[in-house]
Amino acid sequence: MQNTDDTTVERELELKLVLSPERAVPVPARLAYRTDDPYAVHITFHIGTDHPVNWTFARELLVEGVFRACGHGDVRIWPTKVDGRGVLLMALSSPDGDALLEAPSMQVSAWLERTLHAVPPGTESARLGIDDGLAELLATAVLTDELWLRDPWPSDETRDGEL
Numbered sequence: 001m002q003n004t005d006d007t008t009v010e011r012e013l014e015l016k017l018v019l020s021p022e023r024a025v026p027v028p029a030r031l032a033y034r035t036d037d038p039y040a041v042h043i044t045f046h047i048g049t050d051h052p053v054n055w056t057f058a059r060e061l062l063v064e065g066v067f068r069a070c071g072h073g074d075v076r077i078w079p080t081k082v083d084g085r086g087v088l089l090m091a092l093s094s095p096d097g098d099a100l101l102e103a104p105s106m107q108v109s110a111w112l113e114r115t116l117h118a119v120p121p122g123t124e125s126a127r128l129g130i131d132d133g134l135a136e137l138l139a140t141a142v143l144t145d146e147l148w149l150r151d152p153w154p155s156d157e158t159r160d161g162e163l
Contacts, residue, residue, distance in 0.1 A: 006036040009118055011111040015045070016102040018089075024102060031108070033059065033115040038124035041115070055092060059115060065090075066109055079105060 011031040016024035032042040041062050045053040057075045064070040065077025065088060076091040086105035092098065119127055 006034065007118060008035070009033040009111065009114045011107065011114075013104065013107050013111075018100040018102055027101065029103075031111050033111075033118070035119050035127055038119045038127040059112075060121075062108070063112055063116070063121075066105065066112065 009032070013029060013031065015027045015029045017027045018024045028046040030044045030046075032044070034040075034042070039058060039060070040056050041059045043055045045055070047053055055075070061071050061075060061077060066079060069076070069078035071077050074093050078089055080087060080089055082102065088103045088105050088108055090101045090103060092101065
């Protein structure tokens with residue numbers, strides 16, 4: 001059974017799309033964390049088109065990326081300094097292309113702290129009601145097994161004189 005007190009923790013911020021070591025362009029973005037999807041973070045990039053670009057990946061990946069390089073494949077995150085400021089670099093890859101984004105570490109960390117307060121690490125599965133759903137599923141399976149195990153025909157043997 002799912003929690004009824006679902007909330008969203010959001011943060012608008014400006015990221016930078018790194019085009020080269022000398023050039024970056026601002027990209028408005030929204031970070032969102034929903035307690036009804038407790039393992040994921042959602043980032044919406046407003047890139048000046050009718051349709052924003054959405055990315056979803058593990059909250060744990062972003063938390064680890066604040067401290068050390070992590071990830072592989074489509075999402076890689078690592079902390080660094082640019083002009084003396086702490087930033088997070090996020091390398092995103094998709095069939096549509098690759099992007100290197102720079103995010104302010106302090107703002108991302110403050111937002112992450114709010115998500116960790118909303119759903120502490122290790123308690124995510126309780127938000128999904130997996131245990132309740134599994135118990136319900138197993139109870140149904142037991143009833144189904146009882147029906148299957150019952151002999152629908154008490155006896156296949158014919159009695160004398162019966163066909």
